[in-house]
Amino acid sequence: MKIIIEENYEKMSRVAANILLGKMYQNRRVNLAITAGSTPVKMYEYLVSDVKNKSYFDNVHYYNFDEIPFKQKKGYGVTMANLDNLFFKPAEIPESQIHPLDEKNYKNQDKRIEQDGGLDLILLGIGADGHYCGNLPGTTKFEDLTSYVGENATENMKDILLSEVGGDENERPEFYVTMGPKSVMQAKEIVLFATGKKKAAIIKQAFFGPITNDVPASLLQTHPNLTIILDQEAASELY
Amino acid sequence: MKIIIEENYEKMSRVAANILLGKMYQNRRVNLAITAGSTPVKMYEYLVSDVKNKSYFDNVHYYNFDEIPFKQKKGYGVTMANLDNLFFKPAEIPESQIHPLDEKNYKNQDKRIEQDGGLDLILLGIGADGHYCGNLPGTTKFEDLTSYVGENATENMKDILLSEVGGDENERPEFYVTMGPKSVMQAKEIVLFATGKKKAAIIKQAFFGPITNDVPASLLQTHPNLTIILDQEAASELY
Amino acid sequence: MKIIIEENYEKMSRVAANILLGKMYQNRRVNLAITAGSTPVKMYEYLVSDVKNKSYFDNVHYYNFDEIPFKQKKGYGVTMANLDNLFFKPAEIPESQIHPLDEKNYKNQDKRIEQDGGLDLILLGIGADGHYCGNLPGTTKFEDLTSYVGENATENMKDILLSEVGGDENERPEFYVTMGPKSVMQAKEIVLFATGKKKAAIIKQAFFGPITNDVPASLLQTHPNLTIILDQEAASELY
Amino acid sequence: MKIIIEENYEKMSRVAANILLGKMYQNRRVNLAITAGSTPVKMYEYLVSDVKNKSYFDNVHYYNFDEIPFKQKKGYGVTMANLDNLFFKPAEIPESQIHPLDEKNYKNQDKRIEQDGGLDLILLGIGADGHYCGNLPGTTKFEDLTSYVGENATENMKDILLSEVGGDENERPEFYVTMGPKSVMQAKEIVLFATGKKKAAIIKQAFFGPITNDVPASLLQTHPNLTIILDQEAASELY
Secondary structure, X not given: OEEEEXXXXXXXXXXXXXXXXXXXXXXXXXXXXXXXXXXXXXXXXXHHHHHOOOHHHOOEEEEOOEEOOXXXXXXXXXXXXXXXHHXXXXXXXXXXXXXXXXXXXHHHHHHHHHHOOOOOXXXXXXXXXXXXXXXXXXXXXXXXXXXXXXXXXXXXXXXXXXXXXXXXXXXXXXXXXXXXXXXXXXXXXXXXXXXXXXXXHHHHHHHHOOXXXXXXXXXXXXXXXXXXXXXXXXXXXXX | OEEEEEOOHHHHHHHHHHHXXXXXXXXXXXXXXXXXXXXXXXXXXXXXXXXXXXXXXXXEEXXXXXXXXXXXXXXXXXXXXXXXXXXXXXXXXXXXXXXXXXXXXXXXXXXXXXXXXXXXXEEEXXXXXXXXXXXXXXXXXXXXXXXXEEOOOOOOHHHHHHHHOOOOHHHOOOEEEEOOHHHHHOOOOEEEEEOXXXXXXXXXXXXXXXXXXXXXXXXXXXXXXXXXXXXXXXXXXXX | OEEEEEOXXXXXXXXXXXXXHHHHOOOOOEEEEOOXXXXXXXXXXXXXXXXXXXXXXXXXXXXOOEEOOOOOOOOOOHHHHHHHHHHHOOOOOOHHHEEXXXXXXXXXXXXXXXXXXXXXXXXXXXXXXXXEOOEOOOOOOOOOOXXXXXXXXXXXXXXXXXXXXXXXXXXXXXXXXXXXXXXXXXXXXXXXXXXXXXXXXXXXXXXXXXXXXXXXXXXXXXXXXXXXXXXXXXXXXXX | OEEEEEOOHHHHHHHHHHHHHHHHOOOOOEEEEXXXXXXXXXXXXXXXXXXXXXXXXXXXXXXOOEXXXXXXXXXXXXXXXXXXXXXXXXXXXXXXXXXXXXXXXXXXXXXXXXXXXXXXXXXXXXXOOOOXXXXXXOOOOOOOOOEEEEOOOOOOHHHHHHHHOOOOHHHOOOXXXXXXXXXXXXOOXXXXXXXXXXXXXXXXXXXXXXXXXXOHXXXXXXXXXXXXXXXXXXXXXXX
């Protein structure tokens, strides 16, 4: 486990972008699974500027690792729509390099990634509850591969799903899909980043505390090639 | 996870030897952690014949991953004495390529291996209770690095320690040391082998069941580069 | 450059087989380019016994690196027919794991291998004239990728082609195709083996002498991951 | 061979810095050989800002690949003095991470690097005559490891040496030392960058022309992991 602590969110985001870029400059296919959400917003700003119109990155393939489908709207679900807005569209990534996970193909996700040569790197955020991807406490277990998580998986899952679609009851789905803990651990490298005081406690707990399904991200501390990037606030309980 | 099933113990042992040899033919330092016990007896017979007097294997370094010290006897403990008899002595491995873990240096084991460049491969057996190395149920936890395990760690630990030193009360130690689950997971590749009907149930449980500290080896199923070698009897509950 | 010297042809062949096997036990696609001819006969005997009926080797893909087409006979040329007899048929390798190079697809060979993920290992023999694959002195140059070599490439090329098809004028082709020096150097690992007194001089010249197109194999000494396996006779001029 | 073409010198320098950084964010020792001269000036500006005061880069070790000693002045020669000014001093790299090659230890350079685990990456510039490191036409040959090059190696070598020490006859050395072509090819990855119209012709000749000792850099086109970074002017003869 390598821990990188940067002064602030901007610098943390720059390091995350640099690590992704470092993987991408290769003369072979490179497979990256990347995260949606708010943590990566600045990182994608940097990446868009480094990646847009660069034909020498035609070797890089992108995967999402979870998806929350809209109940009625066609096309991308919540995760891919977000990635599309933050990165794929502004960086003009060709569709042939984007490999969506969704409710129709999730059962084949682990096999597909294996056949594509495996993930070179998976970039993760972490929730204050210790979740990463769609692996929330009480949903998946460490031994799970890519999974379907239903609206009754936990007590408040319906609320979470409603919130994920912006509070629109007409679009609240009955489930989502996510790469499971065992799927994520198969990546050759895991990078997890976090920003802000509100993540300080979970960072300490997940990476310096017991490994338990109650804190899904705690499993990641065993991966042979894990890097954690934090700003000073997120690192503030470590020392 | 790659599963290799061979007809019998001899063939399984040959495959295990081949996998080790495949790592060893390199033009750079190679670090292997290897197992003592009864499962590897035949494999070491093969290896001794392939390795003895081969100066081109001077790049290969060997580590033990646990040690049970004798209370009075000086020199190697139970594990290293066993490895010495099965492999190091008959294969005439130079001392400079052997890196014993013992009760005096165990606190530095993880750091030392990291500085040596990490383990390229760790070869493990498995107990019917799901233990590997000295990670018995109730002793270490998934988040543990190289650890000291005392005679009161479990109810029957004193008996286990007595049995390990051949029933000689004068030599029964009060503890042993072992690389912990997190230490083992840092290896670039994990190979685990098992033989015989008495291992069939635990193989199914550890690698196709839930990941829990009650079955220490169950964690290994998440490693990105795990190979399991079984004879047909050990595999008999898988299909 | 790692040099492995074994007592005799049988032991040299066993080491070559072991190195190939060591690459093959993986949980991902493995691409091997392998050599026809007389040097590998014993190695393939060993390999057939280790590989036949082993479904756990369904991840291994095989490539030939040169081909001499028959003028009239349909189907495989000289190289693939030889590999088929020595290895693919007796080991019952499924066709889906065999990727023939021939006169129809040679222009695409380098691109195809790159798209397949690159060669993990290429196993080469060496001729007394320093040739490997179809890279004979005076045919290809170091900067060549997979190439067409015509019957007028060198003074005695027509005789060579005649000899390759067993002296049957009706089958003598007007050319052959071969991966060029630059193609071969793209492999992640190169293994070259040689047996017998008649190879002793070229081994010294190619790997301890000047790098020149007159000795095509001399380029290989610059590869970052090269292993040479010799029996004592082939190594007899080294020390 | 991967070719990266950027609009201008600044962007080319940013990509070079990114590729180095991408190697550096690791949880293991990383060995980089880096170039002095004028091409990397901007890149080191970027790197200094990314590397200074970052304790998380304590795993990165630096090597120079050639050295021109001053005849009288003690301490660093021309290359290391330049690297010290451009990078080591402003980035405050601890001495323990800097491994100078000089006239006293050059015979051991290849062995030392091998024992340190090999070079993960070597960053090279190229001269208009096709030289890289101190491998000028007529000095070293492809088969050379780290070498001593005397003042009579070529007709104008005395002038070159004089120019390298700023025209001060009192400091003109009688030789320099350099990693040879075979040494450089042992690196796991080679990155070469070039800027400006005056490099356009040699870029075409070295990487798309014949491989010959007359153009030392031409050998590099055979390396299995080569990246070339150019600005548009340096790439202007490629298309």
